[in-house]
Amino acid sequence: MPPPGVCLNILNERHEKEGRGSVSNPDKFLDQDFKKLHQYCLMNEFRFIDGMFPPECSSIGDGLLHQNELARIVWQRPRIMVKDPRFILGGVSRFDFRQGRLGNCWFLASIGALTFQDDIKKHIIPQEQSFQKDYAGIFHFRFWRFGKWVDVVIDDKLPTIDGRLIFVDSQTPNEFWAALMEKAYAKVCGSYANMNAGSVSEALMDFTGGIHMTFKLNEAPADLWDIMFRAARSKSLMGCGTPAGVSQENILPNGIVEGHAYAITGITQVMSNNCPVRLIRLFNPWGQGEWKGDWSDKSSKWQTVSPEDRTACLSIRDDGEFWMSMEDFCKSYSDMDICSTSLGFLNASTDCQWTYKFHGGRWVTGTTAGGCLNHTGSFWTNPQYHIKLEALKGECANDNDKNLLVSLMQKSDKRNRHLDSNFNIGFSIFSVPPEYKGRVGKFPAEFFMRKPEASSKSFLNAREVMEFFRLDPGEYIIVPSTFNPNETASFILSTFSKTDSHLDEKSIDSWTITKPSPTDKLNDNNSKVTLFQKYTDQYEEVDAEQLQRLLNENLLQGNSSGFGLDTCRSMVALMDLSVTGHLNRHEFLRLWDRVATYREIFYRTDISKTGDLSLSELRNAMIAAGMQISDSMLNLMALRYGSKGNLTLESFVSLMLRLECMSKVFEKLSDGKGIYLQAHEWMHLSMYS
Missing domain, CATH: 1.10.238.10 (EF-hand)
Structure with a gap:
């Protein structure tokens, strides 16, 4: 019998203080230890079968395939499928894979962006794995999940029909890192079916553990290209999506797929007829199907640039990757995501360093789920966080840009990704006046009768709500909440600030009990x-x-x-x-x-x-x-x-x-x-x- 959940929570808190769940020391997903399992299989000379994500229809999930197709599925190891299977063949590239029967273009587009960042890539896809040396039918991958890194163990049995992979497959038939990585993420989500439909930002965050920003391209800031240019030169991942069409993944005459996710794989500027042109390179995770307009592979526009730029940029292949102008990009796509472990790309100056803080919390019906400010009697019961912002120094002191980013993310408590029900979430920020400074414990209801200094623009039914602010040095209270009271959910509150900052929960344990005198009739x-x-x-x-x-x-x-x-x-x-x-x-x-x-x-x-x-x-x-x-x-x-x-x-x-x-x-x-x-x-x- 496992220990009770309270015990496990205490262990988790201790593990976090010891650094468990960090990049260098990921937690063991479902308590499966890859090294121990691998060694055990080698010693006993058998191939690993994962009982936590078994090679059965339950791991495929509901509604993805017809019953007659499910009956035809055979779970095969790569060594049975091909003569000389390789985990990685000639390095990890965005051109290695093609999307299969699963609607997870959001996940595969994010992998396409990931392949450019060697440090992140090698962490998520441990390179020492092999079908040749110490092979035992067991592999592992690492993902960031709601505040901590986890190491996910899988067996290498992959679902096939008539000997062919059902889901993602490789452009080179004997390379399997992409199919195995997809299986590991399906395990995290609960099944392959639970990966069907999603957002690029979700996978980008799970690959970096960083903060993500979404830009609506119909209201993009004037300096968006500059931001993207700096992000491309930092360790940032970028992706984008097209508006939904009449039918799912309909291909327009210009070659763009409606309701589809793409990776952003390049940002550059070229001189065309002595005029600068800003270009964006995109990748379709189908591994084929490209833009047909200006600056596409066969566009005459390429004849207007220097031979050096043409050689450096142009690749005439139907491999799913293409260039387009910034203007066409903003017209063709609805939103764009940047995900990074640092927000340095937001500033033209490199002197401003961002400080990251985060806290995990929970709204619970009746106790800490007070709802939004409309509910004056219960709003104060929400979790409260005290943040102190120091004055900007150096070159940043003359910077009038926003200096605080606040992110509120709903945390999944379920193995089945599609069973998660997001609430409408948001947050409010209140300035702490002198008379409240130094106060211990939660601030009372009357404190929140004042107008907030800042807040999220709206309450959204989304995994994450994020806003940028410009706040003066001082002390503030951040109150995350659901829109309605009595909605139970876990969350992560994160802040990025340009100055040193201190983020603490305004909730403490104090065990002093001052008992009133009882008034019962037996008073002697x-x-x-x-x-x-x-x-x-x-x-x-x-x-x-x-x-x-x-x-x-x-x-x-x-x-x-x-x-x-x-x-x-x-x-x-x-x-x-x-x-x-x-x-x-x-x-x-x-x-x-x-x-x-x-x-x-x-x-x-x-x-x-x-x-x-x-x-x-x-x-x-x-x-x-x-x-x-x-x-x-x-x-x-x-x-x-x-x-x-x-x-x-x-x-x-x-x-x-x-x-x-x-x-x-x-x-x-x-x-x-x-x-x-x-x-x-x-x-x-x-x-x-």
Whole structure:
């Protein structure tokens, strides 16, 4: 049995601090270790079969092929298909592959852009793999997925019909890196069918882990070509798409395919009849089909440039790659994406360095999913992030360009890419006035009654929302949100700034509890002792069953359902100093005071008078108890102790007792930083508490 998810989350946080998930130390996707699996297969002399993405129809997915085609699929290893299979033959090139039966031109166009960046390419496609040396039928690739790099293991069984690959295949029949890379990405998406349709930006980000910018070409900035020119000379990947037509992937008379993705593979300027002409080179992942207008392979325009430019640029082959002017590019394509690990290409000056920060967070129904600013009562409950921007220095100090990029990305929580449902997301940025500076914990609702300093232009149903701003030096609060409240999703908030910046979550854990004085009728010890003695055994102690009767008969009011036996067993375990399974008089008095206190808080914060605490009321109850807790802890409490978005009195009391006791455990056993427990100590503590 695997450890619980909370344990895995703690491990993931530790791994991130240790650098796991970084470029140099990618995480193991689905916990599969390529080196160990490879070595195991070699030692036992058998070929790897991936049980996590098996060579079966389930890995093809639904709706992609007809049933009669699925029945004809044979999963074959390259060694069966051809005599001399090679992983890479003569280097990785955009001309190596052709799109197959899968509508993943967005993915293949991104691969076309990737082939120009050797460092990124070698990281994603480990070059040491081979069908000759140490072959065991196992391969691996690396992708960036929502904040971390993952190493993805696959077997080399590929789906074929009549001996031919169904999906991407190679221009050279015995080269297989592209087909295997496609299979690895299909595994990440959940199936091949889940790669059907997508955006270039998604794959570009998964190849770089960088920030992406989308330009709508019908409203392109005047300096777009300059930006593209600088991006082409940095480690940036670029792609673009055409507007959708009447039918999917319809070929226009000018050779451009409607609703199709292309890679941008070159930017140059030539002199034509003594006039400068700006040219864009594009690549069709079909491996054929090209533009037929000006500056195409057979255009007479090439006779107007120097022989040197013609030799350097012109290639007359139907290989899917062609040149066109910047003007025709903006007319023929609807959008263009640039993805890079650095935003230096945005500035003509090379002195400005961008600082990157990011945080992962989560909106949870009832606790941290407050919706947009329209929802004034709940907006403040959204995750809040404090950012401090320093003053620009040097040449950047005279730069009037925008100095902060904010990106909000919805994070996938599902293996099946097409089961992800994006919400409309956006963010607001508020300036922090002097009276709020240094404040600990989340800012209250009244703070957000002011007008935001900046915000995303709109809330979009998209994987990512990104905006550029020009902000003065100072402190700000960034609040990411969904448009509607109570929409649960994970997200990544990223910032790029031209100055040193500090990005911190405005949500902390503080375990100090200041209890109000209870106002129950048993406000003196003699009355409490008398009550206790009515339920004790001959040893003047109570067990869980006796405690259950005592509490239910003397503490509850209204329509409360009563304390369950398991809840009372937990109370006894938490308060039982002698570890006997019973509470003596002193232990009971300690418990009674706490239960009465938390009951007082419960009814005081039950504003709706329903006899339950809503999850928003739970936050108020925590504040009434004098406690500041992080959003992540509040979310866990809501999931563990809530039912259909509400907490009963019994659940709230159990929650508060456990929270108080566990903080005392840490205080007593820790060295101020952490706890070391031997195995038997851990088991005793965790099993009886």
